[in-house]
Amino acid sequence: MTTEPSNPGRPHHMNASPSSAVQIGALVPLTRPGWVEAGRHLLAGLELAVRDVNDGGGIGGRPLELLVRDTAADPGKAAAAVAELAGLGVVALAGEYHSVVARAAAAEADALGLPFLCSSAVLDGLTEKPTDWVARLPPAQSHGWRIYADFLLGAGHRRIAVVTEPSVYWASGTGILRDHLAPQGGSVTELDARVLDPAAVCDALVDSGATALLLLAGFPEPAVSIVKAVRGDRRLADVLIGAPAGQPEFAGWAASLGDDGAGVPFLRYLPERLGPLGTRVEAALRERLAAAPSFVAFEGYDTVTVLADIVRAQGPDRTRIAASWPHVSVEGTRGPIRFSRPPGSSVWQWVWAPTQVVDRDPAHPDRFRVRHAT
Incomplete structure (x- = not known):
């Protein structure tokens, strides 16, 4: 793996060095305000897949190499990294966790x-216009969050409150929930985390009559303080707390909240049972991370697996790689991966990664319970 140069401001051509390796650029949030834990899992999956490709002989006898750039959840930094990596001669680009950052990267990659x-990244509008240069592994937000809305309806929740911060991603999620719940007699009340402190969120939640509160806000704050306030308010003892974006997946959630963090359903892109490849990769990721791997680590592994398969077949030609998305047929850690264009999609999309709604078991907060699956 190659990390960022010590002087990232020098001209691109000075960073390049002759190499027989096939190079893939990787965008990963590794410093704050990026979600560093998610970035660490994503990078672990990417690196493990590169190791496995090279242990299997590389790409036509040439080693595969990652050129990693830290996005720090900054769209501008991500776009600059894409331009730099393109200048360094990478054959393709992989990664990114944050949707708004991925959108900036996708625009630059397309250009x-x-x-x-x-x-x-799951934001539906990953690019403003249709492009053949971009493909995506995780389900579009509209797909996953509708599944989450179905879970809420099945559990008897029709009056939903969301505590939210300004973001294209959170606004999109709120709209998806509202549009999906409304025909079933559901409603969504928005609570502004910029205006309401955790105690005021509790008061507004009582006034709303909502039976579920969804955290569409940053972690650790304000999400941790809001969860603690709701859990400590006797008026809200029967209110479900949910986090569709997946915050409870990571160990940092459990470390910050302990028992209060259990019973908070979230979306996870894993099958109920892993096959032989997924089981082997899970064990290797667990060793690499010294912790249970999240679904994000599997996404990283599958990304490199797909790109390596394409480059083996097409060579290191960017145009031929991009033209290959509709012909991909790869066994990933979570099932067979193929790309198509679902209605309304501007990018090539795996339709769809397996999707679950899970939570941490209140009786054993270090274990997950599957509450709903597709």
């Missing part, structure tokens, strides 16, 4: 003619 396989 430069650099194939980009997005590992983890």
Whole structure:
């Protein structure tokens, strides 16, 4: 793996060095305000897949190499990294966790003619216009969040409150929930985390009559303080707390909240049972991370697996790589991966990664319970 140069401001050509390796650029949030824990899992999956490809002989006898750039959840930094990596000669781009950052990266990759396989970001509008340069592994937000809304309806929740911060991603999620719940007699009340402190969120939640509160806000704050306030308010003892974006997946959630963090359903993109490849990769990721791997780590592994398969077949030609999305047929850690264009999609999409609604078991907060699956 190659990390960022010590002087990232020097001209691109000075960073390049002759190499027989096939190079893939990787965008990963590794510093704050990025979600560092998610970035660490994503990078672990990417790196493990590169190791496995090279242990199997590489790409036509050439080693595969990652050129990693830290996005720090900054769209501008991500776009600059894409331009730099394109100048360094990478054959394709992988990664990114944050949707708004991935959107900036996708726009730059499209403009430069650099194939980009997005590992983890789900925002529907990943590009403003249809492009053949970008493909995506995780389900579009509209797909996953509708599944989450069905879970809420099945559990008897029709009056939903969301505590939210300004973000294209959170606004999109709120709209998806509202549109899906309304025909079933459901409603969504928005609570502004910028205006309401945790105690005021509790008061507004009581006034709303909602039976579920969804956290569409940053972690650790304000999400941790809001969860603690709701859990400590006797008036809200029967209110479900949910986090569709997946915050409770990571160990940092449990470390910050302990028992209060259990019983908070979230979306996870894993099958109920892993096959032989997934089981082997899970064990290797667990060793690499010294912790249970999240679904994000599997997304990273599958990204490199797909790109390596394409480059083996097409060679390191960017145009031919991008033209290959509709012909991909790869066994990933979570099932067979193929790409198509579902209605309304501007990018090539795996339709769909397996999707679950899970939570941490209140009796054993270090274990997960599957509450709903597709």
